[in-house]
Amino acid sequence: MIELKNICKSFGNKDNRITVLDDLSICIDKGEMIAVMGKSGSGKTTLLNILAGIDFPDSGEYVFDGEIVKLNNAASGIRFRRNRIGVIVQHFALINDLTVSENIEVGLYESDYTSGQKRKAIKDTLKDLGIEDLKDKYPSKLSGGEKQRVAIGRAIVGRPKLLLCDEPTGALDSETEKEILKIFKRLNQMGATIVIVTHDKDVADICNRTIVLEKH
Amino acid sequence: MSFIVKNLFRSATVHWKTNLVILFDLFLSMAVIFILLQNYYFLKEKHDEFYETDRVATVYSVYMKIDDYQVIKTDTINESSMFHNGLDMYNEINSTSLKIFNYAGSSLLLDNFDDSSKILFEKYKTVENDISYVDTCGFTEYAMSSLGLKTDIGREFTEEEYENFAFLEKMPVILGAELKQVFDIGDEFEYTLDGITDKAVVIGFLESGSDIYLTDYRTGLDRAIIFPTTQLFPRQNRYRNEGFLDRSKISHLNDCFIYSPDNDVDVQSAVNRYTAKYAFPGLEVSPLNGTGYSESKNISEKNMILIGILALIVTLLCLISLIGILYNRALKDRNANLIFMCYGVSLWKINASLITEMVFWLFISVCPVIALSVKEYGKMMIPLWQLFLFGILVIGVSLVPTLVVNGRSNLDQLIRDKIE
Numbered sequence: 001m002i003e004l005k006n007i008c009k010s011f012g013n014k015d016n017r018i019t020v021l022d023d024l025s026i027c028i029d030k031g032e033m034i035a036v037m038g039k040s041g042s043g044k045t046t047l048l049n050i051l052a053g054i055d056f057p058d059s060g061e062y063v064f065d066g067e068i069v070k071l072n073n074a075a076s077g078i079r080f081r082r083n084r085i086g087v088i089v090q091h092f093a094l095i096n097d098l099t100v101s102e103n104i105e106v107g108l109y110e111s112d113y114t115s116g117q118k119r120k121a122i123k124d125t126l127k128d129l130g131i132e133d134l135k136d137k138y139p140s141k142l143s144g145g146e147k148q149r150v151a152i153g154r155a156i157v158g159r160p161k162l163l164l165c166d167e168p169t170g171a172l173d174s175e176t177e178k179e180i181l182k183i184f185k186r187l188n189q190m191g192a193t194i195v196i197v198t199h200d201k202d203v204a205d206i207c208n209r210t211i212v213l214e215k216h
Numbered sequence: 217m218s219f220i221v222k223n224l225f226r227s228a229t230v231h232w233k234t235n236l237v238i239l240f241d242l243f244l245s246m247a248v249i250f251i252l253l254q255n256y257y258f259l260k261e262k263h264d265e266f267y268e269t270d271r272v273a274t275v276y277s278v279y280m281k282i283d284d285y286q287v288i289k290t291d292t293i294n295e296s297s298m299f300h301n302g303l304d305m306y307n308e309i310n311s312t313s314l315k316i317f318n319y320a321g322s323s324l325l326l327d328n329f330d331d332s333s334k335i336l337f338e339k340y341k342t343v344e345n346d347i348s349y350v351d352t353c354g355f356t357e358y359a360m361s362s363l364g365l366k367t368d369i370g371r372e373f374t375e376e377e378y379e380n381f382a383f384l385e386k387m388p389v390i391l392g393a394e395l396k397q398v399f400d401i402g403d404e405f406e407y408t409l410d411g412i413t414d415k416a417v418v419i420g421f422l423e424s425g426s427d428i429y430l431t432d433y434r435t436g437l438d439r440a441i442i443f444p445t446t447q448l449f450p451r452q453n454r455y456r457n458e459g460f461l462d463r464s465k466i467s468h469l470n471d472c473f474i475y476s477p478d479n480d481v482d483v484q485s486a487v488n489r490y491t492a493k494y495a496f497p498g499l500e501v502s503p504l505n506g507t508g509y510s511e512s513k514n515i516s517e518k519n520m521i522l523i524g525i526l527a528l529i530v531t532l533l534c535l536i537s538l539i540g541i542l543y544n545r546a547l548k549d550r551n552a553n554l555i556f557m558c559y560g561v562s563l564w565k566i567n568a569s570l571i572t573e574m575v576f577w578l579f580i581s582v583c584p585v586i587a588l589s590v591k592e593y594g595k596m597m598i599p600l601w602q603l604f605l606f607g608i609l610v611i612g613v614s615l616v617p618t619l620v621v622n623g624r625s626n627l628d629q630l631i632r633d634k635i636e
Contacts (some may be wrong), residue, residue, distance in 0.1 A: 045628075045631060048631065049627075052558075052631075054627040054628055055628060074557070074564060074626075074627070075563065078557055078560055078562050079560075079562070083560060085560075088469050089630065091557055093554075093558075093630055095552045096225065097226065097229075097324030097552075104561050106556065109218070109219045109220070109222070109559060109560070109561050110559065110561055154559070158559075166612070194361065
């Protein structure tokens with residue numbers, strides 16, 4: 001489903017250049033759940049950004065669903081991400097002035113769903129994640145686990161082909177972490193392709209495969 | 217489109233406090249620009265007709281571009297502060313040696329008289345072969361004395377006749393000297409003029425050789441019927457009411473004459489004092505004989521410069537305030553905008569939502585200006601598109617820093633949680 005061939009990415013100017021990804025090649029099959037581990041500065045988030053179309057490789061080839069992805073600016077990245085990729089981050093990134101339902105709806109803003117289909121998708125997602133009772137609450141009234149469920153809901157409501165997660169349990173206690181991991185596992189069993197960037201071995205343990213990035 | 221509408225509602229509720237300030241700023245800008253444009257249009261209205269009569273000047277367009285009928289027939293204008301100010305100004309000027317008056321003339325065909333009067337005119341025709349019509353002329357109070365017109369038989373109009381002509385059973389008329397051959401004092405006749413059939417009673421005859429300037433030529437009044445009003449329609453039941461006279465006075469300010477018995481009085485300066493006192497735009501006074509008063513300064517142009525500076529200062533202050541508010545709002549909204557972008561909403565849609573919202577506030581902020589204009593004048597005094605053009609310019613400039621902030625938003629900040 002996803003193939004990264006000889007990806008190179010570095011930051012900084014000529015005098016002070018830091019290479020983060022050097023000739024990286026990865027292949028991710030459809031339905032796989034992969035953990036990306038490595039020390040700080042090893043390029044985990046950079047890899048995630050490249051997969052999401054947020055950042056662009058200096059060289060190499062990115063193939064998504066059989067098509068070569070050629071991105072060169074933010075607008076093309078936004079178009080690429082639209083309805084293809086769901087993103088979950090450590091600090092949840094919810095919009096505080098929108099309710100739980102409205103936050104989940106953000107994932108459908110650019111979808112082709114009709115109003116009725118949107119309502120049904122949101123309702124189903126709330127049910128799947130067990131947060132139906134919270135639908136009218138604002139993020140400030142939610143616990144960390146509840147917030148992350150809402151963020152997952154927003155990421156999966158549009159049924160994206162790829163789910164990218166950056167330290168999704170980093171801000172959660174161990175009990176809540178287990179609940180969230182169960183959700184990821186269930187989503188993966190339902191066919192979702194998931195890439196999780198993590199430091200946590202427990203997270204890596206539930207994944208099919210772990211990629212470890214070395215710091216250059 | 218769905219995103220733009222949703223985000224507009226979100227923004228309207230989430231930022232309601234800053235939106236109130238935005239609305240206030242825009243309203244202030246629109247109001248001051250409206251005043252500037254309005255004064256510009258007032259200034260454009262100039263009266264360039266000159267007459268030969270001494271000591272009579274024309275004052276033009278207090279109620280700019282509103283025709284007399286609109287002013288006189290519209291009851292709602294009675295409620296406006298401008299109406300009351302105008303009336304107070306009219307009455308105060310007339311309480312001094314200066315007198316505001318108006319007059320107008322037309323003609324009346326013999327066919328428009330009742331049968332008995334027609335017979336009289338037919339007899340008169342044996343003396344004057346070409347008579348097929350008579351001139352008609354309407355004078356307001358002070359007009360006859362200001363124009364030097366006097367009766368040699370009978371009497372002149374009384375103050376009550378000027379003020380209550382609409383309620384009198386018969387319309388009092390003064391006739392030209394030649395018509396003595398047709399009518400006597402106290403004679404009554406029926407006539408139809410301006411679609412109104414009415415009864416008149418003769419109260420006097422003008423001195424022979426009396427004349428006035430009508431439009432741009434001198435017209436003799438020897439064969440004229442003189443009415444104590446320039447407007448006959450208030451004699452009709454549907455227009456007859458107590459408020460008419462005041463509205464009629466206001467209508468005179470539209471295009472009136474002002475008489476000064478004293479050659480030393482600078483009429484322009486006097487009018488300037490009154491317009492300043494009653495908060496009217498400066499009026500240009502033109503002497504009927506083209507001399508004398510024309511040397512007086514015209515405060516309209518001074519007003520324009522002062523108002524222009526004021527408009528510039530207020531608009532600049534509003535702009536600075538708007539830029540600050542919108543910039544801070546953009547910083548607060550950056551997290552939400554990045555989330556939107558993360559889920560496929562393009563930057564142009566986010567910016568379009570912001571611009572749509574600002575245009576919406578612009579429309580709202582213009583409403584009070586339109587309402588005030590309509591209340592004061594009965595209509596919008598300046599083209600709306602000009603007001604909106606200024607508004608769009610204000611919005612455009614104030615949005616620049618915000619659009620720059622939005623354009624520099626980087627999703628990597630969201631992923632790494634580095635939004636300041």
